[in-house]
Amino acid sequence: MPSFSQLGNDLYTGRRGLDVMRTRRTWYVVASLLVGLSVVLLLTKGLNAGIEFRGGSEFRVSNVTTTSQDPAEAAVRSVVPDGEPPRISTVGDNAVRVQTEQLSQQQTDAVAKALAEGYGVPAGSVTDSFVGPSWGKDVTTNALTGLGIFVVLAAVVLALYFRTWKMSVAALVALVHDVVITAGVYSLSGFEVTPATVIGFLTILGYSLYDTVVVFDKIRENTEHVLSSSSKTFAEAANLAVNQTLVRSINTSVVALLPVASILFIGALLLGAGTLRDISLALFVGIMAGTYSSVFLAPPLYVQMREREPDIARQRDKVLARRSGSAEPTTGSTAAVAAGVASDGGEATSGGTATAVLERPSTGRTPRPPSGGQRSQPRRPGGRRR
Incomplete structure (x- = not known):
């Protein structure tokens, strides 16, 4: 079995590789299924918006001897029996976080006192804060505005850098793919969407865009003079570029996923750090989705759009005709x-x-005549031979 370095060398030279362009329908189906499932989850289950987006009151009880949610549930219900169900989570090994709808100052003081009594801690171990609905609305608007500006700037920069809008469109499709799948995972897991999550979303968009630009840059290099080539079609030259950057994409993704996975599984799940969990899940899912889209989605989509151009189609037909003719x-x-x-x-x-x-x-x-034979000569007058 060849080593990983030998495999990378074979992929770069073209001795072996994945035929991404010919099997692009398979990759399209996989991406469509993941995006479709994510959209269904978002429409049915929705996102668990954090208190920063929806507004409300938050209580944090520290130095508790038990992290059971029953005392917190009973404390909130004793003050607002008809209100929305509280959102209770554990922070570390000795702290509990309780989020409710926005309460008045009198209700806030009553809930804080009930929480201290329920968990058997001093009143100073309970802290409270609240976020108004207008502030939460502003945060939501600013987050969506930031995402929109990022997408527009990315499209313009790509179109100017590669001097073609088709690469820009393919890269944007990959970005939408990454964002929708990441949002679907948040909906499925029930993790809160907080400002830290938005930061994670912007980070994975930048990572995915970087990975896609590297692949596209190699495609541009391989296809720069493809119209004058009689040995490779545009799709084959682009497919070689994808294989030449495949090992780099895998290595970069693995190196990026290792620290993110440690933050997600150790810092968030074991230590209970909520902020780390919010951002690390977005990074973990987004990096994997971005690696997939930059290799199996954006390049085939770009090649499919370019193959409709008359010059590319004629060059492809010429190469295929030459191959079929050379076999005769x-x-x-x-x-x-x-x-x-x-x-x-x-x-x-x-x-x-x-x-x-x-x-x-x-x-x-x-x-x-044969060797040793003699020719008869006619006699000359006088009896001498001529």
Whole structure:
């Protein structure tokens, strides 16, 4: 079995590789299924918006001896029995966070006192804060505005850098793919969407865009003079570029995923750090989705759009016609005729066409007699031989 370095060398030279362009329908189906499932989750289950977006009151109880949610549930219900169900989560090993709808100052003081009594801690161990609905609305608007500005600037920069809008469109489709799938995972897991999550979203968009630009830059290099080539089509040159950058994409993704995975599984799930969990899940899912889209989605989509151009189509037809023609035998080859000549002076064939072997023309001279023989000479008058 070849080593990873040997595999990378084989992919770069083209001795082996994935035929991403020919199997692009398979990659399209996989991406469509993931995006479709994410959209269904977002429409049915929705996102668990954090208190920064929806507004409300938050209580944090520290130095508790138990992290059970029952005391928190009972404390909130004793003050606002008809309110929205509280959102209770554990922070570390000795703290509980309780989020409710926005309460009045009197209700806030009553809930804080009930939480201290329920968990058996001093009143100073309970802290409270609140976020108004207008502030939460502003945060939501600013987050969506930031995402929109990022997408527009990315599209303009890509179009100017690669001097074609088709690469820009393919890269934007990959970005939408990454964002929708990441949002779907948040909906499925029930993790809160906080400002830290928005930061994670912007980070994965930048990472995915960077990975896509690297692949596109190699595609541009390989296809720069493809119209004058008679050995490779545009799709084949682009496919070689994808394989040449495949190992780099895998290595970069693995190196990026290792610290993110440690933040997600150790810092968030074991230590209970909520902010780390919010941003690390977005990074973890987004990096994997971005690696997939930059290799299996954006390049095939770009090639498919370029193959509709008349020049690219004519060059492809020329290369394919040349290949089919070169497979046919060639007739009239002098070397083939000479190789096919029979030893008895028969006929030679080349490519299935019979070619007669012509005899050497006669010079009109009398053949020399065998060695040792004599020719009779006519006598001259006088009896002497001439």
